[in-house]
Amino acid sequence: MRNTNSNERRMSNPFEKYLTLWVALCIVGGILLGKVAPNLARTLDSMAIKVNGASVISVPIAICLFFMMYPIMVKIDFSSVVRAGKSGKPVFLTLFINWFIKPFTMYAISMFFLGFLLKGFIGVDAVDLVKMPLGLDLPVGSIHGDGRVILHEGIKMLEIPLWRSYFAGCILLGIAPCTAMVLVWGYLAKGNDGLTLVMVAINSLVMLVLYGLLGGFLLGVGKLPVPWQALLLSVGIYVALPVAAGYISRKLIIKTRGEEWFKEKFLHILTPITIVALLITLVLLFSFKGEVIVANPMTIVYISIPLFIQTTLIFGLGYGLARLMKLKYEDAAPAAMIGASNHFEVAIATAVMIFGLSSGAALATVVGVLIEVPVMLMLVGVCKRTRNWFTA
DSSP states (O other): OOOSOGGGOOOOSHHHHTHHHHHHHHHHHHHHHHHHOTTHHHHHHHSEEEETTEEEEEHHHHHHHHHHHHHHHHTOOTHHHHGGGGGHHHHHHHHHIIIIIHHHHHHHHHHHIIIIISHHHHOTTOEEEEEOOTTOOOOTTOEETTEEEEEETTEEEEEEEHHHHHHHHHHHHHTOBOOTTHHHHHHHTTOOHHHHHHHHHHHHHHHHHHHHHHHHHHHHHTTSOOOHHHHHHHHIIIIIHHHHHHHHHHHHHHHHHOHHHIIIIIHHHHTTHHHHHHHHHHHHHHHHHHHHHHHOTHHHHHHHHHHHHHHHHHHHHHHHHHHHTTOOHHHHHHHHHHHHSBOHHHHHHHHHHHHOTTSHHHHHHHHHHHHHHHHHHHHHHHHHHTGGGSOO
16 A cells, blocks of 8 residues: 555655754744734734634635645545455544544643643633633623633733643643544554545544534533534534645546546645745744743643653554454554644644634644654654564
8 A cells, every 4th residue: 555665665755854842943933933023913814704803714824724724635545445344443543542542632631731721820810811701792891611701902801721721721722632644653653554545534524523512522521601603613624624625626637637647746735835824833832932931931831741751652552452352553653643643733723713823722733743743753752663563
């Protein structure tokens, strides 16, 4: 299922090869941009699609996130999803880890660290202002969940504890397994590319159903507003739309230009688009959060701790179970990394849409991007060094 010699696998594209460096530069660039043009992010965020007066879809962010998602979706041969049952064990493993284990371990770990161990460092009385839930119009002073309705610059906002906002961002990451970059991690680990693609496809389709359900449930348990409409709308916009666009355009292009042109020309053009869109999004997000980061850089550390523990725990669990199930290494490595990796495009989009571009939840999802690249590269190294654990 692979058309590349496993011994020659390298990230040849400069955006992918030096992704950690690009992420760091975009963070610095975003912070500097926020200092030079402090109103830029606010202006861009105001370009939004509104429903009943509430901003639901930020147009610039939506465009960036679509171009993050589309390149991976157009690569999926959806007929292979039907045949995925032939690789039943690794598919079952990744579904079990992603939907029965990962969301709840993220809840427990982030609640323990952000809501208990690190709460004093974050600030017991520190608060965050987030958007009012879609369709909800409460009077000023009302209590909703663990928040209070206040009037901020003439707009009704919900004031919630800051740690709960960070916690919400972690939850949105925890219920969003796998991302386009999983194909890169699996590729570098010399895993089964075809199976990786199928598992990404299946988890993306499952996410259409379970992301909103799990998100609403876990955010509700966490005493945060349950924006069911916004969750379902975000999955529709940021997952269903790219899936449909990828499926339709793939069929049309192959029909008109042929499969060889599609693989050799069209996909080659798409290669850097996901990373470029991600980097632009990072610049936008950090331009708005720059002052917070500069004023309190330890915030990044506080959020990173539960995310790092969650990532390594889920990888270890998946990798260990794969060995117990006697999977081949080529199947075990991507199956473990899909669970460890996060679909941060959807998590960022949902956090921005539900809580706002300037919210702590949005910052937490961006920190997820920040730590994912170096941590996943570390786990790729772990896989390659332990390949002899698995029978041929």
